[in-house]
Amino acid sequence: MIFLDILPIVILGAVLGMDVVTFPQAMISRPIVAATAAGAFIGNAPAGLVMGAILELLALEMLPFGASRYPEWGSASVVGGALYAARWEDRPGALAVSLLAALVTAMVSGWSMVKLRRLNASRAAALRDRLDSGSADAVIGLQLFGLTADLFRGGAVTFVAMLVFTPLVPALVARWATDERYSRAAVVAVVAAVASGAVWKIFHSVSNARLLFVAGLVIGAILVVAR
Amino acid sequence: MTTGSALDTRKVPAAPLPVGTWMRIFIRLFAVQGSWNYETLLGNGIAFCMEPALRLLPGGRAGGKYCEAIGRQARYFNAHPYFAGVAVGALARAELDGVPPAMIERFRTALGGPLGSVGDRLVWASWLPLCSLLALGAFGYGARPLLVIAIFLTTYNVGHLFLRAWGLRVGLNKGLRVADALAHPVLRRGPQVVGSTAALTAGIAIPLAASRLIGGGRFLAAEIILAAMFGGVLFARFGGRLEGWRMSLAILVLFVLFSVIR
Numbered sequence: 001m002i003f004l005d006i007l008p009i010v011i012l013g014a015v016l017g018m019d020v021v022t023f024p025q026a027m028i029s030r031p032i033v034a035a036t037a038a039g040a041f042i043g044n045a046p047a048g049l050v051m052g053a054i055l056e057l058l059a060l061e062m063l064p065f066g067a068s069r070y071p072e073w074g075s076a077s078v079v080g081g082a083l084y085a086a087r088w089e090d091r092p093g094a095l096a097v098s099l100l101a102a103l104v105t106a107m108v109s110g111w112s113m114v115k116l117r118r119l120n121a122s123r124a125a126a127l128r129d130r131l132d133s134g135s136a137d138a139v140i141g142l143q144l145f146g147l148t149a150d151l152f153r154g155g156a157v158t159f160v161a162m163l164v165f166t167p168l169v170p171a172l173v174a175r176w177a178t179d180e181r182y183s184r185a186a187v188v189a190v191v192a193a194v195a196s197g198a199v200w201k202i203f204h205s206v207s208n209a210r211l212l213f214v215a216g217l218v219i220g221a222i223l224v225v226a227r
Numbered sequence: 228m229t230t231g232s233a234l235d236t237r238k239v240p241a242a243p244l245p246v247g248t249w250m251r252i253f254i255r256l257f258a259v260q261g262s263w264n265y266e267t268l269l270g271n272g273i274a275f276c277m278e279p280a281l282r283l284l285p286g287g288r289a290g291g292k293y294c295e296a297i298g299r300q301a302r303y304f305n306a307h308p309y310f311a312g313v314a315v316g317a318l319a320r321a322e323l324d325g326v327p328p329a330m331i332e333r334f335r336t337a338l339g340g341p342l343g344s345v346g347d348r349l350v351w352a353s354w355l356p357l358c359s360l361l362a363l364g365a366f367g368y369g370a371r372p373l374l375v376i377a378i379f380l381t382t383y384n385v386g387h388l389f390l391r392a393w394g395l396r397v398g399l400n401k402g403l404r405v406a407d408a409l410a411h412p413v414l415r416r417g418p419q420v421v422g423s424t425a426a427l428t429a430g431i432a433i434p435l436a437a438s439r440l441i442g443g444g445r446f447l448a449a450e451i452i453l454a455a456m457f458g459g460v461l462f463a464r465f466g467g468r469l470e471g472w473r474m475s476l477a478i479l480v481l482f483v484l485f486s487v488i489r
Binding site: 021022023024025026027028030032033036037039040045046048049050053054056057058059060061062063064065066067071093096097099100103104106107117118119120121123124125131132133134135136138139140142143144145146147150172175176177178181182183184185186187188189190191192193194195196197198199200201202203204205206207208209210212213214215216217218219220221223224227 | 257258260261262263264265266267268271272274275278288293294295296297298299301305308309343347351352355356358359360362363366367368369371372373375376379380383384387418419422423425426427428429430431432433434435436437438439440441442447450451452454455456457458459460461462463470471472474475476478479480482483485486487489
């Protein structure tokens with residue numbers, strides 16, 4: 001795969017990586033949006049949506065509170081959606097391997113956000129005198145630096161991830177020895193367990209939440225059976 | 228004396244900002260976390276967003292009051308990003324009304340905590356999960372990609388944009404009296420109502436989404452649901468010490484190795 005092939009994905013990863021924290025936080029970086037968009041870029045939006053739904057179930061748990069450290073789902077979902085949508089949709093193991101690639105990317109991208117925050121802090125410290133004296137140029141410059149650096153960060157993470165995983169995913173899928181149905185079942189069981197636990201944790205302080213959750217499960221089960 | 232005059236000033240109805248200035252501040256609010264860092268958190272972003280309003284101070288951009296206000300507002304500050312508009316509006320109003328710097332500093336210090344906790348509970352822990360679950364439910368029910376995305380983005384951003392615009396408006400209107408607005412019933416009871424709705428939606432959406440992910444034939448559907456419920460209880464019980472995505476990553480690594488090497 002040449003650079004030009006992954007350039008649109010890199011640009012998408014850069015823009016959606018930025019949405020996570022710096023601009024505009026409209027949640028276009030949520031997995032269900034980002035992975036679907038990446039799938040659409042590859043020409044297979046339904047496959048991107050499948051990856052997006054899986055990552056969204058995992059992302060339910062992570063609440064982006066202030067200074068807490070969390071995986072960066074925007075760029076990672078673009079990578080996962082693009083890899084899964086590319087051409088391995090129906091091959092055994094494609095889902096599991098693409099998900100693994102997305103999670104590794106999310107971890108690395110989360111780490112890169114911490115580094116960027118430290119870089120911003122050192123930049124702010126270097127500009128401290130000018131900021132204290134009320135230099136609007138320093139304030140605006142620092143803000144633009146952070147925004148640009150975040151755009152570059154998301155793009156760089158997506159580029160490296162695509163460079164590494166584009167050849168690695170098909171290589172692993174080619175050696176896959178587990179039945180496709182068991183592979184898919186394992187992935188779904190893990191993410192559904194994480195999502196259920198996450199909902200339980202997030203809403204435990206809401207009165208009657210557990211009762212409502214169980215009531216919802218009954219309705220959901222009926223809908224599943226009825227369809 | 229100065230405190231008294233400042234309070235007198237606050238009794239005067241606030242003069243509205245020019246539309247252009249309001250719009251500049253509103254657009255900048257979307258980038259309020261642009262230089263977020265571990266030292267000053269949102270501080271620089273607050274000054275960045277407020278800067279168009281501060282141009283209205285006596286002397287304009289070349290004036291001493293402008294520089295003093297920028298310097299004051301670029302220091303440490305923390306708030307939820309969607310509620311930062313409340314702070315930007317209230318602090319801009321205070322600066323424009325000539326409230327003494329010491330009072331602005333105290334107000335600034337007091338404002339951050341409530342704006343953070345209200346936003347975290349209402350948006351991150353309630354509204355965002357609810358919108359995610361609605362989208363997952365639509366996915367599980369068989370909706371096409373564009374519809375799933377439209378449901379999520381439209382629902383979420385109605386709340387998002389409303390909060391940003393409301394925050395700026397209420398901050399500019401109320402100035403130092405903005406605490407009254409934070410006691411609004413929607414902000415106090417909202418997390419409870421949204422959380423209850425989200426809990427019910429989660430119960431519906433998760434089995435639907437899992438069912439669609441399993442695909443036609445629902446191979447091992449009962450086993451998967453049982454495993455998910457058992458895993459969910461375990462995860463909820465011990466989840467404080469273990470993040471689900473890390474656990475998933477570890478399980479996937481083992482599963483991929485098992486499937487590739489054997």
